[in-house]
């Protein structure tokens with residue numbers, strides 16, 4: 001299809017296309033897409049996942065940065081009121097405006113180079129996006145969902161946990177893509193916590209987490225010295241001799257509240 005359209009994959013845009021129909025079908029099943037729901041797909045590429053989402057009855061908004069691919073997908077679904085294509089950089093699209101007041105979900109095989117910042121923007125800004133189900137590099141998926149105390153945990157794990165629950169669903173081998181990526185991929189699901197969605201980037205919570213993880217091998221006494229005095233760390237019952245990677249989200253929140 002790429003060749004027929006006179007195109008070739010661009011690595012700079014994270015273009016690894018799904019070429020295995022069983023995988024695209026399985027993604028939509030695992031995402032539990034329901035008829036009539038609004039699904040935002042970032043990076044439809046050649047439209048393989050878009051097709052499955054559409055066939056599951058979803059109303060799809062597909063955001064594609066590559067003009068040639070956006071035109072191809074728009075042409076494929078021409079006249080279909082269930083598929084809308086936006087030719088733009090998903091990072092500069094106001095996703096909250098795309099959802100309006102209506103609940104939506106993100107289901108996508110994300111471009112790996114922008115996956116994490118894009119997910120963080122969506123969680124921080126798009127209240128109506130209640131959950132995301134995305135393919136990312138396996139290492140990134142592990143990090144997004146890692147609990148404190150594990151080797152994969154990073155500042156981003158804690159930030160994601162503030163918005164919702166993240167879970168790695170399954171690993172996906174390079175063989176289902178063209179071109180084959182050098183690393184494994186994985187499907188990850190993030191579901192917002194129940195109740196009013198948490199939005200924005202809470203401060204000083206996120207700055208504290210960043211300071212702690214910037215020097216994750218150091219004790220909190222040292223890594224947080226510029227942002228949080230030792231007596232404040234002690235005042236919330238956290239041992240300043242611990243390292244950031246052992247601190248739970250609840251403890252980070254207590255520290256932020258005590259500042």
Ligand code: SAM
Pocket residue numbers: 013014015016017018019042043044045046047048049063064065066069088089090091108109110111112114
């Ligand atoms: N969904 C297709 C599939 O599964 O075969 C393609 C997935 S491919 C990993 C990522 C897609 O995202 C590519 O089509 C690429 O052009 C597009 N893309 C890359 N950066 C983007 C951005 N910032 N905004 C929107 N689309 C982007």
